[in-house]
Amino acid sequence: MVTLAEVAQHAGVSASTVSYVLSGKRSISTTTRQRVEQSIRELGYHPNAGARALASSRSNIIALMIPLRTDMYVPVMMEIAIAVATTARTHGYDVLLLTGEEGPDAVRRVTGSGLADAMILMDVQLDDERLPLLRHTDQPSVLIGLPADTSGLTCVDLDFTATGALCVEHLASLGHRDIAVIGEAPAVYERHTGFAERTLDGLRSRARETGVRLLHRPCEGGYDAMAVTLARILDERPGTTGFVVQNESAVEPLLALLRQQGRAVPEDVSVVAICPEQVAVQASVRLTSVAIPAQEMGRHAVERLMAKLDSRGTDEVVLIEPELTVRASTGPAAH
Amino acid sequence: MVTLAEVAQHAGVSASTVSYVLSGKRSISTTTRQRVEQSIRELGYHPNAGARALASSRSNIIALMIPLRTDMYVPVMMEIAIAVATTARTHGYDVLLLTGEEGPDAVRRVTGSGLADAMILMDVQLDDERLPLLRHTDQPSVLIGLPADTSGLTCVDLDFTATGALCVEHLASLGHRDIAVIGEAPAVYERHTGFAERTLDGLRSRARETGVRLLHRPCEGGYDAMAVTLARILDERPGTTGFVVQNESAVEPLLALLRQQGRAVPEDVSVVAICPEQVAVQASVRLTSVAIPAQEMGRHAVERLMAKLDSRGTDEVVLIEPELTVRASTGPAAH
DNA sequence: ATAGGATGTCGAAGCGCTTCGACAGCGAGT
DNA sequence: ACTCGCTGTCGAAGCGCTTCGACATCCTAT
Numbered sequence: 001m002v003t004l005a006e007v008a009q010h011a012g013v014s015a016s017t018v019s020y021v022l023s024g025k026r027s028i029s030t031t032t033r034q035r036v037e038q039s040i041r042e043l044g045y046h047p048n049a050g051a052r053a054l055a056s057s058r059s060n061i062i063a064l065m066i067p068l069r070t071d072m073y074v075p076v077m078m079e080i081a082i083a084v085a086t087t088a089r090t091h092g093y094d095v096l097l098l099t100g101e102e103g104p105d106a107v108r109r110v111t112g113s114g115l116a117d118a119m120i121l122m123d124v125q126l127d128d129e130r131l132p133l134l135r136h137t138d139q140p141s142v143l144i145g146l147p148a149d150t151s152g153l154t155c156v157d158l159d160f161t162a163t164g165a166l167c168v169e170h171l172a173s174l175g176h177r178d179i180a181v182i183g184e185a186p187a188v189y190e191r192h193t194g195f196a197e198r199t200l201d202g203l204r205s206r207a208r209e210t211g212v213r214l215l216h217r218p219c220e221g222g223y224d225a226m227a228v229t230l231a232r233i234l235d236e237r238p239g240t241t242g243f244v245v246q247n248e249s250a251v252e253p254l255l256a257l258l259r260q261q262g263r264a265v266p267e268d269v270s271v272v273a274i275c276p277e278q279v280a281v282q283a284s285v286r287l288t289s290v291a292i293p294a295q296e297m298g299r300h301a302v303e304r305l306m307a308k309l310d311s312r313g314t315d316e317v318v319l320i321e322p323e324l325t326v327r328a329s330t331g332p333a334a335h
Numbered sequence: 336m337v338t339l340a341e342v343a344q345h346a347g348v349s350a351s352t353v354s355y356v357l358s359g360k361r362s363i364s365t366t367t368r369q370r371v372e373q374s375i376r377e378l379g380y381h382p383n384a385g386a387r388a389l390a391s392s393r394s395n396i397i398a399l400m401i402p403l404r405t406d407m408y409v410p411v412m413m414e415i416a417i418a419v420a421t422t423a424r425t426h427g428y429d430v431l432l433l434t435g436e437e438g439p440d441a442v443r444r445v446t447g448s449g450l451a452d453a454m455i456l457m458d459v460q461l462d463d464e465r466l467p468l469l470r471h472t473d474q475p476s477v478l479i480g481l482p483a484d485t486s487g488l489t490c491v492d493l494d495f496t497a498t499g500a501l502c503v504e505h506l507a508s509l510g511h512r513d514i515a516v517i518g519e520a521p522a523v524y525e526r527h528t529g530f531a532e533r534t535l536d537g538l539r540s541r542a543r544e545t546g547v548r549l550l551h552r553p554c555e556g557g558y559d560a561m562a563v564t565l566a567r568i569l570d571e572r573p574g575t576t577g578f579v580v581q582n583e584s585a586v587e588p589l590l591a592l593l594r595q596q597g598r599a600v601p602e603d604v605s606v607v608a609i610c611p612e613q614v615a616v617q618a619s620v621r622l623t624s625v626a627i628p629a630q631e632m633g634r635h636a637v638e639r640l641m642a643k644l645d646s647r648g649t650d651e652v653v654l655i656e657p658e659l660t661v662r663a664s665t666g667p668a669a670h
Numbered sequence: 671a672t673a674g675g676a677t678g679t680c681g682a683a684g685c686g687c688t689t690c691g692a693c694a695g696c697g698a699g700t
Numbered sequence: 701a702c703t704c705g706c707t708g709t710c711g712a713a714g715c716g717c718t719t720c721g722a723c724a725t726c727c728t729a730t
Contacts, residue, residue: 003686015687016687016688016709016710016711017708017709017710019687019689020689020708023689025689026707027708029707044447046444047448047687048448048449048686048687049388050385050386050387051687051688052688054389054687054688054716056687056688059384066417077413078409082401086403094432094450095432108381109381112379112380112381113381113384222618223617223620252619260594282557284588285558338716338717339716349680349681351679351681351719354718355719362678363678383717385715385716385717386685386715387716389687390718392685
């Protein structure tokens with residue numbers, strides 16, 4: 001294993017000079033720099049991460065806490081994780097993957113051990129037990145998702161309230177008066193996941209404003225659960241002509257069931273999905289949808305974090321504006 | 336930040352004693368140990384990761400390289416990643432998330448800097464450019480997936496050859512004589528991803544043995560691509576009664592299309608899927624399938640790695656035996 | 671009674687790096 | 701000619717931990 005000292009000797013300079021070449025924290029003459037860089041290349045030198053962390057008390061690692069659960073949005077989580085990892089790399093950081101399993105202890109461990117310089121939390125509950133810790137530590141953090149109380153925290157998320165409003169807006173403007181919302185699994189609502197509730201708020205308030213009737217039903221993924229849910233909805237509100245779906249694994253089952261019942265999309269009923277772009281495009285009907293901008297969220301979170309690490313940038317909530325793309329699943333309401 | 340020295344002082348012992356309490360590498364009297372542990376708890380001490388890594392030249396971190404691409408098996412990747420992370424934690428290790436983006440350089444960087452003690456590589460190509468590096472370094476590694484030449488490497492994977500054979504076997508035993516294979520996207524075959532080709536080998540050789548005709552067609556995910564592919568298949572081989580699907584995002588489109596054409600499953604045609612359990616269960620028809628045991632693969636990989644880190648355990652290939660679960664999508668061939 | 675082996679604890683030497691203060695050398699301003 | 705202030709380089713201290721050899725105690729076997 002090549003060390004700094006060996007590089008220094010090879011280049012005929014002192015260790016500190018090599019260090020300054022590497023960090024750029026002091027000016028170095030061009031000739032010296034080139035000589036050192038040459039030696040680094042020839043010897044295949046890589047700075048030792050542990051030594052570096054010890055001496056500088058910065059690990060150049062950020063921790064990413066992902067949910068252990070896989071009952072929702074798996075591809076979204078994955079996409080965010082990948083975006084975080086690649087964006088972090090462009091800033092010279094690596095990413096440590098933590099699962100939610102350890103809960104608040106993970107936060108303590110990482111903060112206490114100096115393993116990571118900062119952290120990104122995904123799948124934040126409205127009243128998340130990790131939040132008090134984050135507020136107390138001086139370690140920078142960014143949440144992907146919005147808790148109930150965001151004071152003293154930096155958060156990045158899609159504006160789900162606006163998303164909900166946008167969906168109702170679209171259907172209402174097409175003349176739909178009875179709209180059913182097919183939501184995430186009941187468990188998601190039970191543990192008060194922010195985005196689900198905020199979407200609901202947006203849906204409801206815009207429904208009120210536009211005088212549209214709304215029926216919200218949580219739904220486990222899959223064909224069978226969807227069949228039961230749909231039957232109930234049509235039983236309670238036979239005149240339903242618009243659907244908003246916020247549950248990836250209910251999308252295709254819903255379309256299949258509608259087809260099977262002879263309800264044509266978009267002639268008889270309209271469907272708006274809140275889902276990743278790919279799902280909307282690959283579905284059996286190209287879906288009018290509001291995309292969940294996973295990459296953008298991951299990227300944003302890292303950028304915020306870097307700003308905090310450089311002590312520019314303050315606590316604030318970044319809400320990404322939703323965009324509704326009209327495709328082939330929505331049309332004027334039949335009357 | 337609390338240090339070892341502070342704990343030592345608080346407990347009235349030397350720093351080395353505290354260290355030995357922590358590591359258990361030398362015997363410590365019960366009274367001393369308890370006193371030290373008490374101090375650790377009271378002060379909320381967490382060993383500094385960097386210092387530890389520097390002094391011991393072990394970081395207690397394993398690197399996990401995941402594919403950057405998200406054109407296949409996203410949930411599987413995610414599940415593996417989570418299984419790796421949680422299993423690693425039970426061994427006192429954390430997981431560093433690397434994307435394939437950096438390619439072989441990532442291997443060099445991690446090895447050279449001592450950032451991680453070992454690594455797990457996913458999405459291994461048959462002739463992966465990272466392999467020579469792995470063979471040369473003394474850093475332990477485990478591959479999830481099988482390259483062409485496994486000498487000097489430890490690999491964990493589902494036995495895809497046996498998987499392919501099993502699928503044909505099942506359909507053949509039900510009397511199907513014409514089987515179509517709907518595969519991954521063409522790009523997956525073009526970059527010679529091992530599992531896809533090995534599945535094909537298994538399918539073909541068993542087809543030969545059982546005298547069954549096989550037609551293999553790669554397929555992009557989604558409804559439209561599937562429609563085109565299916566039309567071609569039925570054009571070339573109108574008598575096809577059995578399908579093997581190895582492409583998550585083609586499963587539901589296939590079922591929808593078959594339904595639409597009036598081909599009942601399983602009465603008219605049978606479908607076997609190679610996919611995660613969840614997909615098979617949640618599909619519109621409960622699918623006979625060979626499960627991709629993501630968790631098991633992740634767990635296995637970590638266990639192997641730990642064995643190598645303790646210098647028990649040798650290079651070897653662990654192939655997980657496939658299991659076919661019969662559900663509602665396969666039945667006797669119509670004649 | 672005494673050597674000899676356990677057993678438990680300590681001091682000190684690093685691990686490879688960053689960073690601070692010191693300082694040599696040089697051109698510019700008086 | 702002399703001082704002043706740069707610029708570029710160096711030496712040394714120290715980050716918080718592990719680990720090795722040394723050593724003091726105590727118990728057991730002779």
